[in-house]
Each structure stands twice: as structure tokens, then as C-alpha cells.
């Protein structure tokens with residue numbers, strides 16, 4: 001655990017990507033199996049120990065530290081694991097030596113809800129402050145130290161001189177501690193078998209179009225649907241549904257598993273039946289409706305009936321064993337068009353091509369997209385193969401312009417991670433009537449992005465100097481700061497007092513110049529609603 | 532709160548000693564100021580008269596021309612030195628005694644006595660050894676007005692030797708690079724240099740121009756800092772394998788481009804929290820502070836054992852909570868302009 005903790009600390013303080021790669025690669029080369037496999041899992045996909053949660057750490061701490069002091073410390077540090085690692089009382093008695101990563105993993109796996117509050121402390125007692133930090137980060141499955149899964153895989157490839165694309169491909173066939181991967185890359189063994197496993201294939205991703213103009217001879221356009229990107233895989237009688245990050249979400253949408261019975265790997269947008277996107281005929285509901293179904297481990301019959309899911313397909317990675325990835329988009333599209341009629345209409349359709357003479361005409365079509373599809377357009381290069389990741393110039397997303405509204409800052413909260421010392425999360429509201437006639441502000445959303453570092457400093461200063469009340473980590477502020485909020489759409493919501501929920505709200509501009517009573521009213525926001 | 536101690540009035544911009552009509556560490560210009568030490572959140576120019584230790588007055592003369600003549604040959608701010616352990620009689624029957632605070636050169640706690648009541652304003656202080664100034668002296672009093680910069684239990688500063696070793700170990704591992712230590716120009720920089728010397732690091736140490744005068748002043752006051760050189764007088768190659776000390780503001784600045792592959796280190800108590808270090812782009816965090824950590828703050832309240840503790844200047848809430856848990860009377864004073872201090 002000490003070497004792993006030292007690696008984590010070094011990574012925390014390293015800015016350069018190359019240096020991070022070097023540190024991880026060096027660790028992987030110098031560490032034995034299966035420690036290095038578990039460490040790699042912790043750095044990339046994260047490990048899950050059902051008995052150990054953030055709340056477990058809090059409960060263990062509350063037995064050792066005054067709860068008020070704990071809360072003040074946690075608010076300042078901004079991270080539960082780090083706070084606990086710093087506040088953990090050093091044991092008085094001699095302790096067994098620090099565990100290795102594998103030993104720690106097997107101890108953590110063996111913990112149950114019944115014994116975790118004695119077992120976890122016993123483990124923490126064996127570690128120093130850095131070790132406790134690394135252990136708690138590993139145990140709660142969220143390292144959040146700026147290492148993406150991709151970076152971890154690249155470091156693995158670099159450590160053993162193998163191709164990162166191969167690593168990606170085999171990765172999903174294996175489980176931590178990835179012994180097959182190390183046997184292949186580090187010990188020169190056979191590559192892992194991936195033939196008959198419903199594997200996730202890394203997605204091809206798009207860049208924002210920004211100011212680029214493309215020729216419609218070279219690019220095809222499609223609507224950008226507001227659902228979730230999914231990959232549906234059927235092989236050897238098994239079907240799996242994967243999310244954009246490669247998480248297996250099959251259990252959340254069981255109706256789709258039985259709908260695909262032909263071997264294939266399909267790329268598309270998961271949507272719920274409705275009329276908000278794409279009109280009456282074969283339309284889809286808003287993201288709001290889909291959201292009710294996300295994140296569930298089991299689904300009720302009622303839910304299946306009320307919000308049936310389907311996949312709007314836009315690409316095919318594999319059809320009946322043919323890997324199509326090397327083909328140009330046009331040819332893959334042709335194969336997909338041939339294939340879709342063989343699938344049940346109830347659960348699949350194809351994302352239509354948006355025909356436009358030229359870019360100018362396409363721009364006009366995009367202006368009107370608010371009615372047709374929530375998000376805007378996708379542009380795909382006609383001759384591009386299917387390449388994992390985000391390669392410039394192949395796929396673009398061209399989101400429609402955001403909606404804007406002027407709101408008033410009401411509350412602020414410290415951010416987490418790098419922003420833990422700043423009040424960077426803002427709750428804002430709109431007036432429920434005429435502010436000059438005594439109307440009140442009702443909160444309509446929360447934003448924590450869209451500003452520069454320099455603006456953040458000023459906002460933070462505003463919060464500190466204009467605090468009316470403190471509620472734990474939250475400060476209520478003087479209602480004088482107008483924030484122009486950009487958002488993608490607004491929907492009705494029972495969760496909010498205002499009855500509204502915004503999608504992707506972010507701060508577009510800080511209106512230092514605008515008096516609060518001139519900010520927008522709830523009615524202005526309601527007029528933008530589309531459910 | 533009882534009506535006792537009513538002769539001393541904490542205000543947002545300083546502590547007012549009513550019978551003597553003077554302020555302790557005022558953040559605005561006043562007629563009469565008692566100053567604990569030379570940091571900018573305690574000392575400033577423009578007062579009619581300033582009473583401080585001779586070392587603090589020397590620092591204030593350098594920074595604010597306190598006690599110096601202006602172009603007309605007049606002295607706008609009268610400077611009155613009071614050495615450690617000495618007492619000065621102020622107006623209205625108030626006695627002020629300057630006691631070592633162990634924070635930086637010249638830093639003092641000020642003991643105020645009036646009508647049989649004793650009140651100590653600690654200014655900033657620490658309880659650890661510091662080769663650049665005499666140690667904090669525990670003094671009994673009725674009210675202790677204590678700082679709380681690191682007033683959270685997560686702050687425990689490790690022994691300085693381990694932190695200094697991080698610098699020398701990194702230099703040994705990267706002999707062609709330099710370690711750029713960000714440290715405040717008054718106090719922290721000189722303490723880091725003196726501790727490097729104590730650890731046997733005798734190579735020349737390179738300074739940012741903004742450090743030079745203060746280091747000189749320390750040397751004139753008998754603090755041995757060894758051979759110091761200015762970065763601006765030397766080439767990149769001269770500085771390979773060397774320690775360079777600069778104010779934190781210069782670290783991510785264009786200035787640092789003249790250094791050979793600098794490894795950025797920062798000497799500060801805030802480095803205890805990883806995200807703080809990351810925010811400042813620090814590669815080598817050094818947990819070195821001139822302020823009392825949580826253990827020292829609580830130990831000091833125990834040692835001084837006052838009837839009341841007034842807490843200011845930092846994270847008052849947690850220390851207030853500790854006092855409550857330990858059945859000690861305490862209150863928080865709201866002071867402006869102090870929260871931002873970043874040492």
C-alpha cells in the first residue's frame with residue numbers, strides 16, 4: 001500500500017501528462033501481480049466495495065471526532081476521504097505492518113455492513129496519513145486525481161510496449177486484477193480471448209463544430225437526439241447494453257435485451273417514446289422523461305409500460321460477425337439501412353439523414369431544431385472509418401444556441417476537489433411576480449461552470465462579502481448579483497419549489513451592471529418550457 | 532459576556548484600547564498604533580505613532596518608512612521601540628509589555644494591563660523552534676486574544692526536518708534542475724533558508740529580487756543565512772542543483788522562465804491539504820508554517836489558561852467549538868482583511 005500511496009501522492013502533484021504516464025508505467029513495471037492489477041483497476045474503472053461508502057467513513061469518524069469539528073473540517077478540505085485521512089487518530093498500540101494492495105482489497109471485499117465499522121478502522125490503523133488517503137480513495141471507488149481511464153490504459157501500453165488500442169479492446173473482456181492483460185503484455189503470453197464475449201467497443205466521439213464550416217459533399221448531417229448514447233451488443237446468445245462510458249446498463253433497460261437476437265454491435269441513442277422530439281410519428285419524449293428510467297437496477301412493469309425505451313440507431317460497428325469499423329461511414333450507413341428492417345420496429349428505428357443543399361441551408365435548418373430535436377445537429381464525414389475516441393475533423397456536434405435568462409444568485413456553496421476553497425456552486429432564482437411589488441425569488445437551478453478562473457475569484461469574493469446566513473457549507477447571499485444563465489431546455493419538475501428544472505444550466509455572463517429587480521420572472525422561464 | 536474587560540473594544544479593523552486611545556494592529560491609519568509584527572495584515576504605514584519591537588520597527592521602516600524622515604526632514608510616523616520583556620506606560624493607566632511570539636523576527640504578543648486586568652493580544656504565533664526568532668513565551672492573563680489561522684483539527688504541521696529533507700532529496704534526484712521554493716518574503720523565506728543551513732545544506736541559495744532586502748535585514752539582526760545570491764546576477768547553468776527562493780506570486784510567473792527546469796515547491800501550512808497544493812500548481816508541497824497548528828492553538832489555550840479566549844483571524848468556528856467542548860469561555864471576533872492572509 002505504501003508504494004501505491006506514494007504513486008497517488010506523486011500523481012496528485014504532477015501536472016504534465018507525460019510525467020503522469022511515466023509514474024504509472026514505472027509503478028506497473030516495478031510492482032508484482034496481482035497488486036499492480038488492483039492498482040490499475042483503482043486508477044481506471046474504480047473498484048466497488050459494497051460495505052464501504054462515503055457514509056461509512058463519516059460514521060467511523062463520528063465515533064472518533066466531534067461531529068461539529070468533523071463537518072467544519074470536511075467543508076474546508078472538500079473531500080471526505082482526505083479529511084478522514086488527516087483527522088484519523090494515530091493508534092497508540094503497535095500495529096501489524098501496512099498491507100499490500102491485494103491484501104487491502106481482499107480485506108475490503110470481506111467487509112460487511114455488520115463489521116465494517118470495526119474492520120475498516122483496524123485497516124486504517126495500519127497506515128500512515130498518505131496510506132489512509134490512498135486506501136479510502138480506493139475503497140470508495142472514486143480516486144478523482146485527474147487520471148482518466150484512458151490515461152491509465154495508455155500508461156499500461158507504455159509500460160509494456162503494446163498498442164493502446166489493443167489494450168482498450170481486451171480491457172472490457174477482463175475483470176480486475178486483469179491477469180490476462182498482464183500475462184499478455186508483461187509476460188509475452190497469448191492475447192485474451194474476446195471472440196465470444198459481448199464486449200464494449202470504445203465509442204467514436206465528436207468535437208464541437210465551433211466556427212468551422214464544412215462542405216455537405218464531404219459531410220452528412222443527422223439530428224442530435226437528446227437521449228443517452230448506447231451500444232447494444234449481441235454475441236453468442238448474450239445481449240448487453242453499454243452506456244457512453246462503457247458501463248453495463250443492461251438491467252436498466254431489459255426490454256432492449258430481448259429485442260436484438262442477431263449478432264451485432266450497434267451504436268445509437270436510447271430514447272423513450274413520446275412526442276417532444278421528432279413529432280407525433282415515431283417521436284421521442286424529452287430527456288426529462290428518459291431520466292425517470294436512468295440509474296435503476298430493476299424496473300417495474302408500470303415503468304416499462306409508461307416509458308418504453310427504444311434505440312434510434314446511427315451506426316453499426318459489427319453486423320453478423322463482420323467488423324465494419326474500417327469501412328467509410330457511407331458504407332456502414334448502407335449496411336445499417338439494410339439491417340434495420342430485420343429488427344423489431346417497436347424497439348429500433350434509424351436516425352434520419354438531414355438533407356441540405358449546402359452548409360447555409362443546413363444552418364437554417366438548425367435554427368429551427370428546437371421543435372424537432374432538442375440538441376442540434378451531428379455532422380459525419382462520409383469517408384471516415386469508425387475510430388474510437390475523438391479524432392479531429394471526422395465527427396462534429398453542432399449544438400443549437402442555448403436559451404438565456406437573467407437570474408439572481410441566492411445561495412453559494414464551496415466546490416469540491418480543486419475548487420474546495422472557493423464558493424463555486426451557485427443556486428439562482430427568478431422572481432415570482434413584480435419585485436417592486438414585493439415578489440420573491442424562487443430558486444430555479446444550480447450552476448457551477450461557465451466562468452473563468454478570474455471570474456470565479458470575483459464571485460467567491462462577492463459571496464464572502466455579501467453573506468447573509470450560513471447553513472453548514474452553504475451561504476445565503478445578498479440578492480444583488482444577476483447571473484445570465486445559459487441552458488439547453490427547461491421542464492416541469494416536482495422536485496423544485498418553482499416547479500421547473502433546467503437542463504445544463506451554466507453561467508453565461510455575470511451581469512455586474514444589472515440591478516436584481518430587472519432579472520427575469522418565473523413566467524419568462526415557463527414560456528420556454530417544452531414537455 | 533460579563534461587563535469586565537470593557538476597556539478593550541474589538542472592532543472590525545483592529546482592537547481599540549479605550550483609556551489609552553490606541554489600536555492594536557489596526558488595518559486603517561490611526562493616531563496611535565501598537566503593532567505585533569511586520570506582516571501586512573498587522574502592520575501598515577500612515578499611523579501618527581507606532582509602538583513595536585525594534586526588529587518590527589526596522590521591518591516597518593523598510594516596508595512603510597515608519598520612523599523615517601520624509602522629503603521635508605520631518606518624521607510623519609513616530610516610532611517607539613519596546614524590547615522583549617519591556618513595559619511601556621500608555622495614557623489612561625494602561626501598561627503594554629512586548630513578549631516573544633515565535634512567529635517571525637520581531638514578532639510579539641502584547642500584554643495589556645489596566646485596572647488589575649490582563650489581556651494578551653497574541654498577533655500571530657507558533658510554538659515550534661525557529662532559528663530566526665526567540666520562542667513563544669507562555670504568559671498568564673485574564674483574556675487571551677488568539678489567532679486561529681490554522682484553527683481546524685486537520686492542520687497538524689509535521690516536524691520541519693522532514694519537510695526540509697524533501698528539498699534536498701529532490702535536488703539529489705534531479706541534479707540538473709533547481710527547486711524553486713515559494714515562501715513569503717518576511718519570515719518564511721529566512722526560516723526555510725536557516726533550516727536548510729541547519730540541515731547542512733551549505734551551497735549558495737539564490738533569491739528573487741523581492742527577497743533581498745528582507746534577508747539582508749535578518750542578517751543584520753544576526754540571523755545566519757549563509758551565502759545568498761541574486762537570481763538576476765546568474766545564468767541558468769549556475770543555478771542547476773540549487774535552491775531558489777521566491778515569493779509565491781513569482782512562482783507561476785514569467786520570471787521563473789529564467790530558472791533551469793524548476794521544480795515548484797511551496798512552503799506553507801496550507802500544503803497539508805492536497806487540493807490547496809494542486810490549486811497553486813505546486814509539485815513539491817512543503818508543510819511549513821509560521822502559525823500555530825491545531826495542537827499548538829489548543830495547547831496554548833490550555834497553557835495560558837485564561838478566563839476567556841477571544842478568537843480572531845482565521846477559522847474561529849472550530850476553535851470556538853473546542854473551547855465549548857472543553858468548558859472554556861470563548862467568543863469569536865470578526866476582523867476584516869485577515870481571512871485572506873495566506874501564509
Ligand SMILES: [Zn+2]
Pocket residue numbers: 568570634655
Ligand atoms: Zn504574521
Ligand SMILES: [Zn+2]
Pocket residue numbers: 570572573655844872
Ligand atoms: Zn496574520
